[in-house]
Amino acid sequence: MADEGGIYKRMATYDKRWVYVALFIVVLGPLINPIGMPIGISAQTRHYKAELDTLQEGDIVFSTWNMEFSGYMELKPGVLATHKMFIEKGVKLCIAFGHFEGVALPPEIFKQLKKWTDDYDYTEGEDYIIIGYVFPNEAAVAALAGDFHANVRVDWRGESIEGTFLDEIQNGGDFAMISDYTTGLATTNIIRHIVLEYDTPMVVNSIGVSVPGHLANLDAGLITALLASTRGGAELEFLIGSPGPGLKSMDAFTFGHYSLIIFIIIGNIGHYGWTRRSGARDRTGIR
Amino acid sequence: MNEFLEFAAVVMGIFISFCMYTTLYGKPNPLRSWAEFSYLGAGTGVSVVIGLTYIWNTAILGMQAGDWILIFSILFGLMMLFRVHPTYGYISRLPLAFTVGTGLALSLRTQIFTAFIRQINATIVKLWTNVPLEFVYRVTIAVSVITILTFFLYTMELSGPLFWTSRVGEYLMYIGFGAIFAQTFMGRLGLFVGYMESLTTPTWKTPYTLASALICLIAAILFDRTGLGEKLSAG
Numbered sequence: 001m002a003d004e005g006g007i008y009k010r011m012a013t014y015d016k017r018w019v020y021v022a023l024f025i026v027v028l029g030p031l032i033n034p035i036g037m038p039i040g041i042s043a044q045t046r047h048y049k050a051e052l053d054t055l056q057e058g059d060i061v062f063s064t065w066n067m068e069f070s071g072y073m074e075l076k077p078g079v080l081a082t083h084k085m086f087i088e089k090g091v092k093l094c095i096a097f098g099h100f101e102g103v104a105l106p107p108e109i110f111k112q113l114k115k116w117t118d119d120y121d122y123t124e125g126e127d128y129i130i131i132g133y134v135f136p137n138e139a140a141v142a143a144l145a146g147d148f149h150a151n152v153r154v155d156w157r158g159e160s161i162e163g164t165f166l167d168e169i170q171n172g173g174d175f176a177m178i179s180d181y182t183t184g185l186a187t188t189n190i191i192r193h194i195v196l197e198y199d200t201p202m203v204v205n206s207i208g209v210s211v212p213g214h215l216a217n218l219d220a221g222l223i224t225a226l227l228a229s230t231r232g233g234a235e236l237e238f239l240i241g242s243p244g245p246g247l248k249s250m251d252a253f254t255f256g257h258y259s260l261i262i263f264i265i266i267g268n269i270g271h272y273g274w275t276r277r278s279g280a281r282d283r284t285g286i287r
Numbered sequence: 288m289n290e291f292l293e294f295a296a297v298v299m300g301i302f303i304s305f306c307m308y309t310t311l312y313g314k315p316n317p318l319r320s321w322a323e324f325s326y327l328g329a330g331t332g333v334s335v336v337i338g339l340t341y342i343w344n345t346a347i348l349g350m351q352a353g354d355w356i357l358i359f360s361i362l363f364g365l366m367m368l369f370r371v372h373p374t375y376g377y378i379s380r381l382p383l384a385f386t387v388g389t390g391l392a393l394s395l396r397t398q399i400f401t402a403f404i405r406q407i408n409a410t411i412v413k414l415w416t417n418v419p420l421e422f423v424y425r426v427t428i429a430v431s432v433i434t435i436l437t438f439f440l441y442t443m444e445l446s447g448p449l450f451w452t453s454r455v456g457e458y459l460m461y462i463g464f465g466a467i468f469a470q471t472f473m474g475r476l477g478l479f480v481g482y483m484e485s486l487t488t489p490t491w492k493t494p495y496t497l498a499s500a501l502i503c504l505i506a507a508i509l510f511d512r513t514g515l516g517e518k519l520s521a522g
Binding site for chain 2: 024028073075133134138140142196217220222229252260
C-alpha cells in the first residue's frame with residue numbers, strides 16, 4: 001500500500017519519543033564537548049548585580065533557599081555566583097530552607113564554594129548560620145518575621161544560635177537584604193510578611209516557569225531585582241568573572257531552544273500539508 | 288571507605304535517574320517502578336524526620352524556654368492525627384478549621400496589597416520618560432491592560448470600538464501566552480540541562496552517565512518487546 005500522507009504525514013505523526021532522543025543528544029553533546037558560544041548580558045542581571053554590590057561587609061543577609069533538589073539544578077549557577085559575591089564581600093548569611101529537601105543542599109553547595117570559603121576564611125557559625133527548615137507554611141513565615149528568636153532557637157545541627165551574629169536580628173526588618181532562590185514555596189509569604197511589613201529589600205533568583213510572575217512583583221516594587229533561571233546565573237557568572245555551571249550549560253541551552261524551534265516548524269509544516277489531504281486522514285483514522 | 292561510598296552513591300544516583308527517565312519510553316517497566324518507589328520511600332522518610340525535627344526545634348524547645356502556649360500546637364497536631372480514625376475522625380476538624388482560619392486571615396491581610404493594590408499602582412504610571420525604550424514599555428503595558436480588560440467585559444455586547452479593542456486584547460494575550468510558553472520551556476530545559484550538567488561534571492561521571500542511559504534505553508525496549516515490562520512493573 002502506498003504511503004498516502006507522504007512526507008507531510010511523517011512530519012505530523014512521527015513518534016514523539018524521537019523528540020526526547022534528540023533533546024538528550026543536543027543537551028549531552030555540548031555538555032561533554034562545550035563549544036563556548038557567546039552570550040549577551042541582560043539589563044536585568046546587571047541590575048541584580050548592582051543591588052548585591054550595595055551590600056557592605058558585616059551586613060546580615062537572609063538567604064532563603066525555597067527550592068527542592070530538582071529546582072536547585074536550574075538555579076545552581078545563580079546560587080553559586082551570588083554566594084561567591086556574598087563571601088567576597090564578607091556578608092554574614094542566615095540560611096533557611098523552604099522545603100525539607102533543603103537539608104541535602106548545604107553540603108553540595110558549600111563543597112562547590114570550598115575555594116572561596118577557604119580563601120576568605122568564611123566559617124559556619126561565625127560568618128554563616130544555617131537555621132534549616134523553618135518555612136513549612138505561611139503562619140511560620142509570619143511568626144518568624146515578627147519575632148525571630150521566639151521561632152528560631154537552634155541551627156540545623158541543633159546548636160544554640162545565642163551569642164552569634166543572629167543576636168542582632170529581632171525581626172524581618174533587621175536583615176540588610178533577603179536573597180531568595182525559588183521554585184515557588186514560601187517566596188510569596190516572605191514578600192507578604194517581611195518585605196511588605198518591614199520594607200526589607202529582596203532579590204530573587206527564580207526558575208524560568210515563575211519568571212513572568214516575579215516580573216510583575218519587580219514592576220510593583222515588591223522585589224528589587226530578579227535573576228532569571230540558569231541563563232541569569234550564567235550572566236552573573238560572566239559579570240563576576242567566575243565561570244561555572246551556568247556558562248558551561250549555555251551551549252546546551254541554545255541547542256535545546258533551536259531543537260524546539262525546529263520541531264515546531266516540522267510539526268506545523270506536517271500538520272498543514274497533511275490537513276489539506278483530509279481524505280487521507282479520514283481513511284487512515286489518525287488524527 | 289568514605290570515598291568509595293560517595294562514588295557508589297553517585298553512580299547509583301546516575302543509574303536511578305535514567306531508570307526514572309525510562310518513563311519517556313511510554314511503556315511500563317520494572318526499572319521505572321523501582322526508581323519511583325525508591326524515591327517515594329526515601330522522600331517520605333526524610334520528610335518525617337525533618338517534620339519531627341521542626342516540631343522539636345520550634346514547639347518542644349519553645350516550651351522548655353517557657354513559651355507554654357505552644358502546648359496547644361502540640362495538642363492540635365495530635366488531634367489532627369485522628370483524621371485517619373473511622374469513628375473519631377471528627378476530632379481533627381477543630382485543628383483543621385483553626386489552621387484554615389489562621390491561614391486565610393494571614394493571607395487576606397496582605398494579599399490585598401501584594402496582588403492587587405501594588406500591582407495596580409505599578410500599572411498607573413506616567414507614560415512619558417526621557418528614555419525612549421522605557422516610554423515604549425510603558426505604552427505597551429498601558430495599551431495591553433486596557434485592551435485585555437475590555438476582552439473580559441461579559442455583561443455587555445462587544446460592538447463598535449469595544450469589539451476592536453477586545454480583539455486587540457485577544458491577540459495581545461496570544462503574544463503573552465507565547466512568551467509564557469517560551470519562558471516555561473526555558474525553565475523546564477533549565478532543570479534538565481542543570482541535572483545533565485551535574486551528571487557530567489566532573490568528567491569522570493560522563494562514562495557512567497552514557498552507560499546508564501544506554502543500559503536503561505535497551506532495557507526499556509527489551510521489556511516492551513518481550514512483554515515482561517507489564518508483568519514485572521508495579522501499579
